[in-house]
Amino acid sequence: MGGWISPRRLTRLGMLNMNRRNVDYIARYNERSSYPLVDNKLKTKLAVSEYGVKTPKLIQVVRQQHEISHFREMAEDLDGFAIKPAKGSGGKGITVITGRDGDDFVKASGAHISVAMLERHLTNILAGLYSLAGTPDVAIVEDLVQSSPALAKYSYQGVPDIRIIIFQGYPVMAMLRLATKASDGKANLHQGAVGVGLDIGKGQSLNAVQFNRPITLHPDTGLALENIRIDDWENMLEMAARCYEATDLGYMGVDLVVDAHQGPLLLELNARPGLAIQMANGCGLLPRLKNIEALKRPHFSPRERVHYAMETFGKL
Amino acid sequence: MTARSRAPFYVFVFLLIAAGISIATWRHLELGIPWMTGEQRPVWMIEARVDFDALGDAAEVSLHIPEQPPGFRILTEQAASPGYGFSILESPRSRRAEWTKREVSGPQTLYFKAQFVPDEDVTEQTPVRTPRPQAVFWEEPQATAVRELLDQAMERSSSPESMTRELIRLMQPDTRTQNTTLLVSEDNYLQLMVRMLNHAGIAARTADALKLEDARRRQQLVPFLQIYNGERWLTFDPRTGEQGVPESLLLWRQGSESLLDVLGGDNSQVSFSMLRQTVPALQLATLEANQNGLGVLGFYQLPIEEQSMFRMLLLLPLGALIVAFMRIVIGIRTSGTFMPVLIAVAFVQTTLVPGLIAFLSVVAIGLVLRGYLSSLNLLLVSRISALIILVIFITAGLSIIGYQMGFNTGMTVTFFPMVIIAWTIERMSILWEEEGAREVLVQGSGSLFVAICAYLVMSLPLAGHLTFNFPELHLVILGLILLMGQYTGYKLSELRRFTPMKAYD
Numbered sequence: 001m002g003g004w005i006s007p008r009r010l011t012r013l014g015m016l017n018m019n020r021r022n023v024d025y026i027a028r029y030n031e032r033s034s035y036p037l038v039d040n041k042l043k044t045k046l047a048v049s050e051y052g053v054k055t056p057k058l059i060q061v062v063r064q065q066h067e068i069s070h071f072r073e074m075a076e077d078l079d080g081f082a083i084k085p086a087k088g089s090g091g092k093g094i095t096v097i098t099g100r101d102g103d104d105f106v107k108a109s110g111a112h113i114s115v116a117m118l119e120r121h122l123t124n125i126l127a128g129l130y131s132l133a134g135t136p137d138v139a140i141v142e143d144l145v146q147s148s149p150a151l152a153k154y155s156y157q158g159v160p161d162i163r164i165i166i167f168q169g170y171p172v173m174a175m176l177r178l179a180t181k182a183s184d185g186k187a188n189l190h191q192g193a194v195g196v197g198l199d200i201g202k203g204q205s206l207n208a209v210q211f212n213r214p215i216t217l218h219p220d221t222g223l224a225l226e227n228i229r230i231d232d233w234e235n236m237l238e239m240a241a242r243c244y245e246a247t248d249l250g251y252m253g254v255d256l257v258v259d260a261h262q263g264p265l266l267l268e269l270n271a272r273p274g275l276a277i278q279m280a281n282g283c284g285l286l287p288r289l290k291n292i293e294a295l296k297r298p299h300f301s302p303r304e305r306v307h308y309a310m311e312t313f314g315k316l
Numbered sequence: 317m318t319a320r321s322r323a324p325f326y327v328f329v330f331l332l333i334a335a336g337i338s339i340a341t342w343r344h345l346e347l348g349i350p351w352m353t354g355e356q357r358p359v360w361m362i363e364a365r366v367d368f369d370a371l372g373d374a375a376e377v378s379l380h381i382p383e384q385p386p387g388f389r390i391l392t393e394q395a396a397s398p399g400y401g402f403s404i405l406e407s408p409r410s411r412r413a414e415w416t417k418r419e420v421s422g423p424q425t426l427y428f429k430a431q432f433v434p435d436e437d438v439t440e441q442t443p444v445r446t447p448r449p450q451a452v453f454w455e456e457p458q459a460t461a462v463r464e465l466l467d468q469a470m471e472r473s474s475s476p477e478s479m480t481r482e483l484i485r486l487m488q489p490d491t492r493t494q495n496t497t498l499l500v501s502e503d504n505y506l507q508l509m510v511r512m513l514n515h516a517g518i519a520a521r522t523a524d525a526l527k528l529e530d531a532r533r534r535q536q537l538v539p540f541l542q543i544y545n546g547e548r549w550l551t552f553d554p555r556t557g558e559q560g561v562p563e564s565l566l567l568w569r570q571g572s573e574s575l576l577d578v579l580g581g582d583n584s585q586v587s588f589s590m591l592r593q594t595v596p597a598l599q600l601a602t603l604e605a606n607q608n609g610l611g612v613l614g615f616y617q618l619p620i621e622e623q624s625m626f627r628m629l630l631l632l633p634l635g636a637l638i639v640a641f642m643r644i645v646i647g648i649r650t651s652g653t654f655m656p657v658l659i660a661v662a663f664v665q666t667t668l669v670p671g672l673i674a675f676l677s678v679v680a681i682g683l684v685l686r687g688y689l690s691s692l693n694l695l696l697v698s699r700i701s702a703l704i705i706l707v708i709f710i711t712a713g714l715s716i717i718g719y720q721m722g723f724n725t726g727m728t729v730t731f732f733p734m735v736i737i738a739w740t741i742e743r744m745s746i747l748w749e750e751e752g753a754r755e756v757l758v759q760g761s762g763s764l765f766v767a768i769c770a771y772l773v774m775s776l777p778l779a780g781h782l783t784f785n786f787p788e789l790h791l792v793i794l795g796l797i798l799l800m801g802q803y804t805g806y807k808l809s810e811l812r813r814f815t816p817m818k819a820y821d
Contacts, residue, residue: 003812003815004811004812004815005811005812005814005815005817005818006811007805007806007811009817009818009821010806010810010811010814010817012821013817013820013821015806015810015814015817017804017805017806017807017810018647018807018810019644019803019804019805019806019807020804020805023801023802023803023804024804092750123695124696127695127696127697128696129696129746134696191751207820209816212813212816213816214816214819278814278817279814279816279817282817282819282820283820284817
């Protein structure tokens with residue numbers, strides 16, 4: 001579907017655009033001082049834990065070049081783990097190890113990787129290769145998320161995650177992100193992952209898009225994307241809504257995964273969430289954001305806010 | 317956090333833009349800096365030639381020169397007179413060019429040249445002391461004739477001006493009566509007018525003017541009549557009674573000072589030749605700005621080397637404006653925010669095609685070498701440092717090879733900012749590894765496209781002219797960039813990106 005769409009139609013659809021997101025929402029509702037909290041996964045973990053938001057278990061933090069040797073000792077007994085740059089963004093620099101094959105590790109994609117390669121990867125992370133401004137970084141090693149089979153089956157490799165936009169503590173829009181072959185097992189939409197819009201009211205799938213184009217079947221697993229339903233939806237929304245108290249960020253993206261054993265876990269927070277979620281949902285963010293902005297008396301508890309959002313923004 | 321009112325912001329931006337435009341307009345009007353390049357202005361080059369026969373002893377020649385003729389500004393003055401000492405003497409009543417020589421004999425020729433710029437804004441200086449009419453004594457029978465003539469003119473007039481006009485009319489040959497014929501003889505007409513007007517209580521004097529016509533030689537000054545009306549001197553043509561100074565008239569001498577004094581010579585005479593020249597308006601403006609001190613506000617007084625550096629620097633805001641527009645309004649993705657501007661600056665120096673070829677080959681070779689570097693497993697800082705050195709090697713190599721092959725353009729590679737290129741290569745390479753070749757192509761061509769747009773604008777002669785000669789116009793650019801920072805509308809690229817939303821409308 002090529003061609004162009006007129007700005008009038010986009011306005012009618014209430015599509016939030018990048019300039020407006022930056023000026024009217026991110027700049028206005030997100031305090032600069034809160035950014036380090038979300039740009040650094042280690043700080044995020046600590047901040048949200050006080051508010052009862054669970055994150056994948058932290059195994060090790062590699063802060064200095066010489067600590068990399070400890071990584072080898074620690075990794076001896078582990079089967080699966082994820083190495084992440086604390087200040088990475090957009091899934092950059094994340095390496096997921098799912099198993100062992102002799103001395104080598106096996107990546108989520110099935111590729112083998114040696115310890116030396118992993119150590120080099122850690123070095124790159126410490127040097128700041130993946131960090132936002134190229135500043136020195138620390139690497140965190142986390143427990144591997146065992147994705148719940150109900151969702152995992154839709155995703156080609158990788159862990160499906162759920163992106164929820166939280167505006168002033170209210171969940172306003174959500175989508176499920178499924179990795180594909182094109183996205184190399186990553187759940188990033190612009191790399192080719194599938195985005196499935198989720199109804200805020202029930203956690204039911206709405207539309208699906210890949211590369212901004214609507215699809216009905218997952219390109220790799222071939223499964224229909226129409227009738228996905230997220231379990232325990234209300235609790236997930238509440239967990240996401242609690243991140244507002246933890247960070248004070250008025251406009252953010254909350255990335256959750258559903259672990260088979262531990263339930264919903266927070267993967268990361270994003271102070272500059274993308275706009276593709278609107279296409280996955282087939283509707284614009286602006287009317288919902290304006291609805292929240294127009295509230296005379298905001299609800300205080302995360303639960304109340306979630307109820308309000310589920311009633312107001314639910315499709316049915 | 318609540319939405320602050322944006323009114324003060326818009327007022328501020330409006331003030332910025334208004335200030336920029338009004339300062340520029342003021343400088344255009346005041347200093348005559350032209351809006352366009354290549355604008356020409358007429359300038360009158362007038363040469364006064366003094367001839368005399370020296371008597372074999374010390375000679376001193378003193379020529380009256382204009383100080384502030386109405387309707388003209390003096391641009392340059394110079395004297396050509398071999399062997400003579402020359403100076404310009406200023407006194408409250410007149411300006412005189414003075415040539416001196418100890419021993420001189422035979423026919424002598426001295427030249428004084430001045431350039432005059434027509435300028436309607438220049439008016440007569442008001443005299444420091446109010447001129448008073450001089451007392452004049454007449455002998456009979458002239459006294460009676462004068463009295464009658466004056467009475468006649470007085471009767472038909474209401475002011476000094478009309479009185480003068482009426483008197484001139486009465487003195488014309490076709491209206492002459494017995495009284496006038498008695499008074500007028502061929503060579504005393506103007507002096508007679510001055511005396512009569514003074515007698516009538518109107519301060520009057522003579523003035524000498526030059527009729528400006530292109531490429532005339534051996535012209536003589538034409539006498540004019542001036543009266544003081546209580547505020548300023550008014551000029552009349554004593555032959556027609558016409559009032560005012562026509563555009564083509566340059567008042568060379570006003571007042572009672574003599575035109576030419578020669579000591580130690582005789583047979584002296586002065587004649588004028590004139591030429592209408594055109595000079596670039598900008599050259600004129602810089603010349604005058606330097607003379608009257610207003611040049612402080614521009615870059616004209618800086619050394620030429622710094623001037624050319626500023627010429628470059630002042631183009632940067634234009635590039636920034638284009639980058640802001642391309643990214644905010646059009647939505648083109650570039651690698652590195654202002655990398656395109658720096659590349660465009662380099663293009664300005666290398667010209668487009670050689671610059672493009674050089675840039676692309678440096679980046680391509682750099683990417684290949686970066687591939688090898690990444691397998692060495694280096695820390696980021698040392699990898700970039702190594703890359704900078706490699707980029708310098710590549711540019712040096714390209715320059716030498718280009719030169720040996722006879723392309724001087726190869727040398728222009730050195731204009732590219734090495735560090736920026738190194739970073740560009742590094743970013744491109746990481747982008748390639750993480751997002752694939754397609755994204756590299758998108759961002760690379762986006763950057764090049766923006767760079768070329770910026771280059772095209774920055775290389776316009778008009779752009780260079782306006783940014784350098786009207787630096788205050790940068791306030792306007794600043795205002796526009798600030799305004800763009802508030803643009804919350806859709807980007808052009810989003811109109812395409814969000815097209816699938818049509819399905820949900």
